Amino acid sequence: MVGMFRRQVVRAPDATAVVAADRTLSYGELDARASAVACGLRDRGIGPDDIVAVAIPRGAEMVVAVVAVLAAGAAYLPVDSAQPPDRVAAVLADACPALVLTPAELRALEASSASAAPVVDPDPANAAYVIYTSGSTGKPKGVVVPHAGIAHLVAAQRERFGARPGARVLQYASVGFDVAVADLCMALLTGATLVLAPPEGLPAGEPFARFVAEHGVTHVCMPPSALATQPDLALPSVTCLIVAGEAPGPDLVARWSAGRRMINAYGPTETTACATMSAPLTGGPVVPIGAAIPGTGLRVLDETCAPAAEGELYIGGAGVARGYLGCPGATAQRFVADPWGPPGSRMFRTGDLVRVLPGGDLLFLGRTDDQVKIRGHRVEPAEVEAVLGAHPAVARAAVVARSGPLGAYLVGYVVPRGASVPDLRAHLAERLPAHLVPDMIEVVGHFPSTPNGKLDRAAFAEPARRAPGTLADDLARLFAEVLSVDAVAPDDDFFALGGTSLTATALVSRIRLELAVEEASVAAVFDASTPAGLAEVLSATDPVDSARGRT
Incomplete structure (x- = not known):
């Protein structure tokens, strides 16, 4: 990753690398500042496989920090300061970073650096970044991703997205999600320009369209549910529109594919952000997730782990992550031996059900478990249930995903301990990111059960509509x-x-x-x-x- 960035610096040091609300940086300026900070990090003993948390709001300094951590040979952990303090504290306590980079710390490291030592490209097996995802055990899990798969990701972005010098890539997703990593790679490792949305976010509709037009954005990646909220504006500068994180519907493709390249990209965090990409979408009754990107192997297996035309998707190849930080049991459960690969290779068991289409593309069918996608973010209902059930007024809690006009949404069901039920959504909002907070919480007298006594999520009643007032x-x-x-x-x-x-x-x-x-x-x-x-x-x-x- 570091070597790919340095090649762009040598190729065109005066080309614009980053456009942010606070400043603009050329490739040469970004490299000089990041190298100085990297030298300061190495002086503090930071090196390969160390984790450095980047707690800096979206802006030019955030990019400097990320490149600096990578140049020092360490792995960066993006921290979204907009998330609840309890959530941020839990992530930092679990990751045990060697250092937390704040804006003040970054400036101090840069100012104290005596000289910038030569940048050495890390070993491909070294960790590049750590991303925390929703956890089925009730707490988030840190996915440790090495450098090995990044070159293949960038090769696919060049070929399928047309990422190259002169392109302008929008980065507006939360920095704590791997789509932000993919955006950074698509821009800085191909010679393009990374255009950062304001730290406070980029509203849908006219503000989004105006920002895209003013900055001449050519490449945008967003979840289908976010794209569905955009009015039918032309976005004429956008030549490549990538949808990811959820399954897009044919109607959405029909609305947005005309006059541009529209790609459906798929990949869990555990496979370096992306494992498959579709051909350019032009409409049709189904929207495939496409075929494997370079360096990736796909296996569709049935319950006996035999190859099948329809079954669970297993992903192998260079992009497979190292595993879950400090969770050997969870790692062993999801990262399994790859009998089709070289000795010692592994596959990631996605939990996603797919069908192999006649042309070889894959069609996403659903999940083997309760995991859902909410506004493009991976959500384990068990994590929400654990926080909801921890409230002293709640005797029992369950969380169910429902389908709505803008995609999936969460509904919490609680059996109270007493007659009074406080504002449970406020309790959750203080502890969980916004996408994990249920849209509604229903109070019920008991939970439905299956004949064998297990919780029957499908039997929960749909949320009742409130009686209308004005x-x-x-x-x-x-x-x-x-x-x-x-x-x-x-x-x-x-x-x-x-x-x-x-x-x-x-x-x-x-x-x-x-x-x-x-x-x-x-x-x-x-x-x-x-x-x-x-x-x-x-x-x-x-x-x-x-x-x-x-x-």
């Missing part, structure tokens, strides 16, 4: 529930109360689901961000609103 009152209630605040007045501003583009997406999902207002959109929330204002906008676009008993 639209403004209903919106105020949903504002409060999504933002985990006690009450919201008609003129309270959603974003002044702490709302973000992510929580706005959750709000829209709740409005469509509970209030049956299909015209609701993230763009409408940004245009009219109070309950009263949004009610006025939605009433004007909904000719049957009065039939629902609202004013």
Whole structure:
């Protein structure tokens, strides 16, 4: 990874490497600053397989820190400061990083560096980064990813996405997810420009389109659920649109594939961000996840581990991660011997069910377990259940994924210990990232069981629709529930109360689901961000609103 970056520096040191809200860096400037910091890290004894946490908001300094850690030979652990403090503390306690790089620490290392020692390309087996994913045991797991698969990933990005000098790659996903790693590789290892969204995020709709146009963005990777919230704007500068993290529907492909290259990319964090890419999508009844990228082997196996046309997907090759940090049992369970590969090679057991299509592409069918994708993020319901069940007012907790207008969403079910049930969503929001907080929590008297006594998740009742009041009152209630605040007045501003583009997406999902207002959109929330204002906008676009008993 370091050598690939250095080749771009030598090729065009004055080319723009990073465009951020705070500053712009050329390849030469980025290399000089990162090399100075790397020297300071090595002076502190940081080296191969050490973990350095990067706790710096999205911006030019964050990129400097990442490149510096890699140049020092260590692995970087991205820390999203927007996540709840308890979650950040738990990740840092589990990872035990040798150093936590903050903005102040970065500047101190850069200023104290006497000379920049030559950069040495790390061994391919050395760890490059650590990404924490939702864990089925109730706590997140750190995936340790080596350098070995990165060259193959970049080769596929060059070939399939057309990543090259002159391209401008948007990076707007949370820095704590591996799509941010893929964006960084797509830009800095091909000579392209990495365009960073503002630290506070990039709202859907007109603000997103304006940012993309102003910065001449050519390459965008986003989950289908986020793309579905975008209005039908042309985004003329975007020549390659990559969807990843969830299964896109044919309607979405029909909306966005015209006039550009649209690719469906698939890959768990445990396989260096990407394992398959589709051919350019042009429409059709199914949307495949495509075929293997270079250096990757795919096996579709049945319950007896025999090759099959339909079954669980196992992924082998250079991109397979080392395993889960400090979790040998979980590693042994998911990273298994590869009998088709060379001695000592392993496959990652994905838990994803696929079908081999006649042309050889794979079609995603579902999961073998309870894992779901929420707005492109991998979610283990057991992790949410563990935090929900830890509340003293809860006797028993379960979390179920439901299908909604904007994709999957979570519903929590609780059996209370007493008559009073506090605001459990606020309890969760203080401890979990936003995508892990259920959109609704239902109080029930008991949990359904299968004939053999196990929890029957499929038997939980669908969340009941609330009795309608005025639209403004209903919106105020949903504002409060999504933002985990006690009450919201008609003129309270959603974003002044702490709302973000992510929580706005959750709000829209709740409005469509509970209030049956299909015209609701993230763009409408940004245009009219109070309950009263949004009610006025939605009433004007909904000719049957009065039939629902609202004013």
